[in-house]
Structure formats: C-alpha cells, structure tokens
Amino acid sequence: MTTGAAYVSVLAIWAGQAEEESGPRVHELRTFIMGHFGPDLYRFAVAILAASVVMGALLGLVARFLVACRDRMARRRERGSYGLALESFCVVVALHATWVAWTMSRRPALYSKWFYMKGGLRRLGQIVVCDVLGPTGVALLACAVLLVYLAGPRAQWPWWPGRLRRSVGVGGAAAIAVLAGFLFGVTRPQPPQLAFPAPKPPTPGQAPMNRSQNEKSMADEAYEGRKARMNRSQNEKSMADEAYEGRKARMNILLLAADSLRADRFNARTMPYMTQLAEHATVFEKAYVSVPRTFPSWTSWLTGRQPHHHGIVTMFPRWEDRTKDFDAAPSRFRRAGYRTMVVTDFVGDIFSRIDLGFSGVDAPAFDLVEVMRENLIQRETPLLPMLHTRVGRRVLPLMREVSAAADPDFLVEDTLDALDRGPRDQPFFMTVFFGTSHFPYPVPAPFHRRFTSPDYRGPYKYSWPVDLDVPSKETDEDIAHVRNLYDSAVASVDHAFARILEGLRARHLAERTIVVILGDHGEELFEFGRNLGHGDHLFGDEQTHVPLVIYDPRIGTGHRVSRIARAVDLAPTLYELTNLAQPPASEPMDGRSLVPALTGGDLAPVLAYSETEIWFSEETGLLSPNGLRIPYPDIENVTEVDKDHHSEMVMRKEMMPTIIASKHRMARDERFKLVYMPTRKGAKYMLFDTRADPNELRDVSAEYPEEAARLGAELRAYILRDPSLTMRNGVAVPRDALSTARPEVSGSPGQTLNAGVSL
Structure with a gap:
C-alpha cells in the first residue's frame, strides 16, 4: 500500500506542475485569485494529494494480493522485502497504466489535451488505446496479461491449471471470468428498447382527439357514455369529468434537452431513437429560441417570457437580476404539488445560480474559485480514472463542471436515481440537460467513432480544444471532422434520451408522462465562413432553430407542424396540458399555447424574435x-x-x-x-x-x-x-x-447593406 500511495502521489504532484497557459492577462488573473482565494486553493490541493494517496493505496493493496497469488501458485517460499517491494511496485505501475488506458479508451476527450495534443509517444499511445484497441481491446489485453502474470515462468505453465485450482480455487478463477465478462459487457451497451402505443391515424379533416367510436379506448368509451347519459352542462361536471380532469392535471412532465442541438440534426442518422418517438409525437419544424446562449434561453423556455421581460439577457447576470421571483413553470408546478427536479452536467451550472422553482437541483456550481479548481483537476490525469467514476464524482462533485468529463451515461443514472428517490404517487416536473453536444464535444466510446474517420490526425481528433491556440483558418478536413464529431456527440445524447425513456417504461411511468425534446440553442459549424459556436450573430438558422417535439401519451398521433413555434410558447403549452393556472394578466407571458397543434388544429401565424448575446472579444468572427x-x-x-x-x-x-x-x-x-x-x-x-x-x-x-x-x-x-x-x-x-451624440444613420429597412460580408 505504501508503494502504491507513494507512486500515485508523485505522479499527481508531477501532473500538477504541468505547463499552464501564459500571458499578461492570465498572470494578472492568477495573481488576483491567489491573493483573494489562495487558502481555498491550497486546501483543494491537499484534497487532491489525499485522493492520490487513497488511489495509490488501493492499487498497492490489489498489487500485493496479485503478487501473493502468483507466489502461491508458484509455490515460492518467503523472499526478501526488497524483491517483494520491487515486484509490487511494477505491478502497481502496470495496474495504474491499465486503469488509465481503460478510462482513456472510454472517454478520449478527457485525456486528449495531455496525450494526443502533446504529440510524440503520448499521441501514439492514445491513438493505439482509443482507435486500435478500444474499450474491448483494452479489457481483453488486460485480462490476458493478468493471466500470463499469474501463470509465472513458462516452465511452470504445464502445472498451472492444477495449481490454480488448489491455490486460488474455483472462486478466484470465477472472479477473473466475471471481471472479464463485466469489462467486455460495459464496452458494448445494449440498445434501448423503446415501446410506444400504436394509435390509429385520424380520419381526414378530423383532429386526433376527436376519434370515431370504434377508435376509442375502453376508458374513453366509458367516459363519453357517462357524459351522454347524464347530458350535463359545462358547469355541472360529474365525478367522471372531475376524475378525468384530475388525471390531466397529474400528468408528469419530462424535458429532455441537449445543449447546442440543431434542428437539422433531428433525423434518423444522428437521432434514430428520438425520431422513433417523433412518429408518435408532434414535431414543430420551425421552433426558434430567443437568445442562442444557455442562461437567457432556458429562462425564456421556462417562464414563457422574452429576455427583456424576464431580465436575463447575458450569461453573467448580476445578483439582483437573477434573485427575483420569475414565476417560472417549475415554481407553478411545485405549488401544484409536483416534485420539480433538474439534473445536468457542466452546461447546466446556470441552475445553481438562479431559482426557477426546482425543489431539487442536481447541477454543478460556478464561480471563480470553481473555475480555478477545475483548471487544477484537469491536469491531474493520474487521478482521473478514480475521479471519473460515480463514487469519485460524489466525493468530488467538481468533476461535473469539467467539460471534457461530460458523460451522458452518468447523467442517465443520475436521472433515474432522482426518479427513484421520490414517491411514486407524486407527479414530477423534471428537466434533464445534457452537455455532450456542446463544445468541446467530449464524445464517449463507442460513439466517438460513429461518424469520424480513424485516419484523421488533425488537432481536433477527440474534441474541440476550446483553449488551444488553433490556426486562424481550419482546413476542409478539420471542418469535416468537427462536424462529424458533433454528430457523434448528438448520437450519444440520443442514446441517453432513449435509456431514460426506457427507464420510465420500466417504472410504469411512461403512460402518464408528457415528454418534450428540445435544445437550448443551435450551433454554428463553420457554415459559409461563419466559424463555430453560438450567440455572436444571427446569420443563418443554425444557432436559433432547434428541435421541439412534444409527446403526450394521451394523444399519441404523430404529425408535423410547419407554423412557427418559439421558446416562450412552451410554458403556456405545459400549463394547458396539465390544467395549471397561468400567470396573472398583470404579468402576462409572451408566448401562446401550442396545444391546438397537438390535437391536429392550426396555429395563428406569429413572428419569431431573437437577439445576440455578449461578445467575448473585440474581434468577433465575421462581424x-x-x-x-x-x-x-x-x-x-x-x-x-x-x-x-x-x-x-x-x-x-x-x-x-x-x-x-x-x-x-x-x-x-x-x-x-x-x-x-x-x-x-x-x-x-x-x-x-x-x-x-x-x-x-x-x-x-x-x-x-x-x-x-x-x-x-x-x-x-x-x-x-x-x-x-x-x-x-x-x-x-x-x-x-439620450444626451450622447446622435449617430449617423447609414441604413434602414428596405436598403441593401453592401458591407462585403462573406456569408
């Protein structure tokens, strides 16, 4: 244990001294942070060192067990402490390298900056691990090396089966077999099995809810029969009506969202599972967001109000702007008896900075100290295999703020755990927000090779390096690879969405859950020289046009709507679907309900509005x-x-x-x-x-x-x-x-702008 603890601690200290970004601004910021928050960062450094000791001790313990097993099978007598320590050290090194390779093969983006981008043997090593071996290859190779090591010198191999049976026993061999099967199994995730009702299509000109008598379910027939027999007026509802309205009000709401999700990626190639859902849902083909940045966009989605109305107009709102009563949908659902939850990763740190009414917020924090801690932890590659586990993320929640560690699998497990923690008879309003589709596009295995070429060797092979000093103009090969990397990220999120829906079905919640698929905004992917990202300009539809799919199991007929829908339309739609009271006339919403379209009706034409966000630098792309x-x-x-x-x-x-x-x-x-x-x-x-x-x-x-x-x-x-x-x-x-100088107006609506912009 001591050998392992010392080895990993030395590696952690060495990794922590890795070369950092330089420059006068970086130096000024670092000096400011150390002057104000130095003790916090020193305590965090001590915590990292403690984590390295724990990880090393665990590796040392396993190494000592393996050495003892090998000695026992070889019938080796007691030997000197020096030889034992040396062999244990070698086994610790091998175990740690295997653990790093295993984690790297499954999460390439987490290691890209410190391996692939460094070139040389590091680059070659990551390519071999991620592209040649993959998780399955690493697992099988590790098991093979373990068996060879335990077998001892080749001269002893003929006696190995008998000695293994006598020394380790059937239990030890079974443990190795189970370990191999587990490692092999987790590298090949089973595809989710989605199941939806098969509603019959409505007759021409008839709304899906106005089905003929032979298309009604038994519940509908009984309900309509009681209504006809009693011949009641609208204000004299029977108990059957009240029960129906009660069921309507108790429907669950599940928002499945992905950051930077473009509308044109909602197709059978990149999102096959959700397009399967769309066959039974209502797809709004022209849905637009108010601001193509996360914080103001989510506030509009959940309040039904435009940015100038709710006041969140940038990613960095002031305290007084984000601590008022937004009267958002989660607040109203919570007051109606719903359990309101949001589960997210690094892109959802906004939910820890604003109260929109969620009673449970499973989101990382975001402040200056957290940013510096994140910078420290990303350099600790020797510790990432332990930290990037469910246990590690619970002990060190900061891992959820690391963009390269955005793992859709973890988010699925967190979502299902959140569902299981609450009472089954209490309805829920849940938002699940995935960040894998946001740059740096940290695509996990096996999805990172879904659409990318294994022959690509450019700077963006495993992720888009946000803080990398990249060339000013990307090659066509770079652009094609980044787009394929983004598509692979979207595919991984689609798979995660499907697993959550499968979890709903397994918990018998699918029949009473309204599911909404959406994106907080889109993403520019170098179209027509417009660079990559979102929020800087409004040319093209890539940033503002997002998917919006609403699945209500009570309706269940799939159709597409060509009228414009907006982010501010979601909240009033959910209120009407669940019979919740809308905000008062003194504080009206800017959106309108989309329910008529869900039931086959038409929507009145409206205009969609959008605006840019803060520019991060004085030089902003093509502007x-x-x-x-x-x-x-x-x-x-x-x-x-x-x-x-x-x-x-x-x-x-x-x-x-x-x-x-x-x-x-x-x-x-x-x-x-x-x-x-x-x-x-x-x-x-x-x-x-x-x-x-x-x-x-x-x-x-x-x-x-x-x-x-x-x-x-x-x-x-x-x-x-x-x-x-x-x-x-x-x-x-x-x-x-108003007292400032009057600007010189050079353009007005109806005049062509000729600024030589390459669009």
Whole structure:
C-alpha cells in the first residue's frame, strides 16, 4: 500500500506542475485569485494529494494480493522485502497504466489535451488505446496479461491449471471470468428498447382527439357514455369529468434537452431513437429560441417570457437580476404539488445560480474559485480514472463542471436515481440537460467513432480544444471532422434520451408522462465562413432553430407542424396540458399555447424574435472586420467578481446599457427574416428570403421593400418593449444616454447593406 500511495502521489504532484497557459492577462488573473482565494486553493490541493494517496493505496493493496497469488501458485517460499517491494511496485505501475488506458479508451476527450495534443509517444499511445484497441481491446489485453502474470515462468505453465485450482480455487478463477465478462459487457451497451402505443391515424379533416367510436379506448368509451347519459352542462361536471380532469392535471412532465442541438440534426442518422418517438409525437419544424446562449434561453423556455421581460439577457447576470421571483413553470408546478427536479452536467451550472422553482437541483456550481479548481483537476490525469467514476464524482462533485468529463451515461443514472428517490404517487416536473453536444464535444466510446474517420490526425481528433491556440483558418478536413464529431456527440445524447425513456417504461411511468425534446440553442459549424459556436450573430438558422417535439401519451398521433413555434410558447403549452393556472394578466407571458397543434388544429401565424448575446472579444468572427457591430472591451473588462455572492463573474453594471443596445436582433415569419445590426455609423438591416435562400447568403431588401418595411416596424416595436431602450434615428439606444451624440444613420429597412460580408 505504501508503494502504491507513494507512486500515485508523485505522479499527481508531477501532473500538477504541468505547463499552464501564459500571458499578461492570465498572470494578472492568477495573481488576483491567489491573493483573494489562495487558502481555498491550497486546501483543494491537499484534497487532491489525499485522493492520490487513497488511489495509490488501493492499487498497492490489489498489487500485493496479485503478487501473493502468483507466489502461491508458484509455490515460492518467503523472499526478501526488497524483491517483494520491487515486484509490487511494477505491478502497481502496470495496474495504474491499465486503469488509465481503460478510462482513456472510454472517454478520449478527457485525456486528449495531455496525450494526443502533446504529440510524440503520448499521441501514439492514445491513438493505439482509443482507435486500435478500444474499450474491448483494452479489457481483453488486460485480462490476458493478468493471466500470463499469474501463470509465472513458462516452465511452470504445464502445472498451472492444477495449481490454480488448489491455490486460488474455483472462486478466484470465477472472479477473473466475471471481471472479464463485466469489462467486455460495459464496452458494448445494449440498445434501448423503446415501446410506444400504436394509435390509429385520424380520419381526414378530423383532429386526433376527436376519434370515431370504434377508435376509442375502453376508458374513453366509458367516459363519453357517462357524459351522454347524464347530458350535463359545462358547469355541472360529474365525478367522471372531475376524475378525468384530475388525471390531466397529474400528468408528469419530462424535458429532455441537449445543449447546442440543431434542428437539422433531428433525423434518423444522428437521432434514430428520438425520431422513433417523433412518429408518435408532434414535431414543430420551425421552433426558434430567443437568445442562442444557455442562461437567457432556458429562462425564456421556462417562464414563457422574452429576455427583456424576464431580465436575463447575458450569461453573467448580476445578483439582483437573477434573485427575483420569475414565476417560472417549475415554481407553478411545485405549488401544484409536483416534485420539480433538474439534473445536468457542466452546461447546466446556470441552475445553481438562479431559482426557477426546482425543489431539487442536481447541477454543478460556478464561480471563480470553481473555475480555478477545475483548471487544477484537469491536469491531474493520474487521478482521473478514480475521479471519473460515480463514487469519485460524489466525493468530488467538481468533476461535473469539467467539460471534457461530460458523460451522458452518468447523467442517465443520475436521472433515474432522482426518479427513484421520490414517491411514486407524486407527479414530477423534471428537466434533464445534457452537455455532450456542446463544445468541446467530449464524445464517449463507442460513439466517438460513429461518424469520424480513424485516419484523421488533425488537432481536433477527440474534441474541440476550446483553449488551444488553433490556426486562424481550419482546413476542409478539420471542418469535416468537427462536424462529424458533433454528430457523434448528438448520437450519444440520443442514446441517453432513449435509456431514460426506457427507464420510465420500466417504472410504469411512461403512460402518464408528457415528454418534450428540445435544445437550448443551435450551433454554428463553420457554415459559409461563419466559424463555430453560438450567440455572436444571427446569420443563418443554425444557432436559433432547434428541435421541439412534444409527446403526450394521451394523444399519441404523430404529425408535423410547419407554423412557427418559439421558446416562450412552451410554458403556456405545459400549463394547458396539465390544467395549471397561468400567470396573472398583470404579468402576462409572451408566448401562446401550442396545444391546438397537438390535437391536429392550426396555429395563428406569429413572428419569431431573437437577439445576440455578449461578445467575448473585440474581434468577433465575421462581424468586427466588416464593421457590423458596436465594439466594446473584451470579456475580462466588462465583467467583475461579485465577492459578496460566491465570487461569481457578473456583468459590470455600467456596461449593461452598452451591451443591451449593441445586440443584433432579428424578426422572422415563415418565409422572410430581417436582421438588425447597430453599428457606430447607425443601424444596418439585411432581409433574407429563407424559402428561396435557406442559407441566408443574399440580402433581398431591394427586391422586397414592403417586406423589409413590415418586419422592420415589427422589430422596432419589439425592441421598444425593453423599458431600458428607446429609438433614436432608427437605432436602439439606452434611455439614460439620450444626451450622447446622435449617430449617423447609414441604413434602414428596405436598403441593401453592401458591407462585403462573406456569408
């Protein structure tokens, strides 16, 4: 045990001294953090050292057992302590290397930065482990090496079976066989078996809920029969009506969401299980989010209100902006007797920073100290095999904040555990939010090879290295690989969704659970030179267009809706589906219910609105070089540390008016889309015909001036709903900045923008 503890501790100390990012800003930030939070970080370093001692002691204990087994089978007499210690040390090294290889083969992104990206033998080693051997190969090779080691010198091999039976016994051999079977089994996950009712299609022109008598279930027939016999008026409901309404109000709600999930990836190639669900659900083909960033988008999904209404307009809201009563859907469901829960990984740390009404929040924390701890733990590759386990994540919850450790399997288990902890007769409102589809796209095995080429050797082989100093222009091979990596991540999330639905069925909850599939926003994947990411601009549909699928087992007929749906429409839809009271007229929602579409009816046409978020740097992709944005300082200079509230990063109060007024905004109907861009020279507009030009490459303001004027008037009216803004010469400006110089207006709706933008 001592040998193992010493070995792993030395490795942990060495890994902790790994080369860090450098630069004046990094040095300034590190100095600030150490000056204010040094004791916290030192205590965390001690905890890491303690973890290395525990891990090493466990390895030493196993090594000593294996050495004793080998000596016993070889009938070796007592030997010197030096030889025993040396052999135990070698076994510890082998066990640790095997454990690292096993974890690496299953979670390549977790090790990519410190192996593949370092080049040389490290790169070769990860390629062999992840691409040649894989989890199955590592498991079988480990078992083979273990058997050879226990067999001893080759001269003793003829007597090995008998000695094994006498020395280790049948139990020991069975343990090795069970271990091999377990390792082999976990590398080949069984596909989920989804089961849905097979509702008959409605007759032409008939809503799915208005089924003919021979299509009704026995419950419906009894219910309708009692209604007909009693001939009651609407305000004289019978007990049967009340029971029906009670069942309606007690339906469970399950939101299955993935970060950065694009609408065009909801297909049989990348999401085969959820497209199977869609055959029995309502698919909204044109669903749009209000802001293509996580924090404001989720607030709109759950409140039914636009960002200017609920007040969360950036990823770094101030304390006073996020601690008010949002009257969100989870709050209303909780007051109605529901158990409200959210389960997520690193992308869902927003839920630990805002109270939207969830009584159970299983999400990581996020503040400056946590960021520094995350940076420390990611360098501790010798400890990751132990820390990246269910036990390790419980002991050190910080692992959930590590982006490269986003594991859909763990999230599925956490979700099912959360379901099991509550009473079966209490309805639930649950949100499950997966981060594997968010960059760095940490795809686990076997999905990391689902769509990628094994021959690719570029910098993005196992993940998108967010903090890597990458070339300014990616090659076509790089771009193709990143897209395939993203698709593989989506496929892993689809598999996880299916496992959760399978878990619902196994717990007899599927028949009374409304399931919603959605994305908080989409993702740009280098389309037409627009780089990668989300929230920086509004060209194209990739960032704002997301899947929205609603499955209600009481309806069960699959169909597709071509009318526009919006994130703010979800909350009122859930209220109507469960008969919950909506917010009062004094605080109305901005969305409308989509229930008519669920039952085969039509929806009135509406406009979808969206806006950009904070720009992280002064140089923002295709915007800055073309003068398409109002510049302001980098993220380090527009945020500050809120020392009074958990050392969180928040927007500087004095910067908020500039950031809000600088946002790009868009309004769109089912065909045309108008993008508004404030600049130093005034407002610029671009109009796109998304039907004829779905990629939005050509401004058609001159060809459709009436459409540009119509959408421009609607968009300006929408902007003015923000009480902090007013219009001056066609530009949205802060109300408290009216004394500033009047901008020179160079564009207006109906005028073509010719800025030389490569779209």
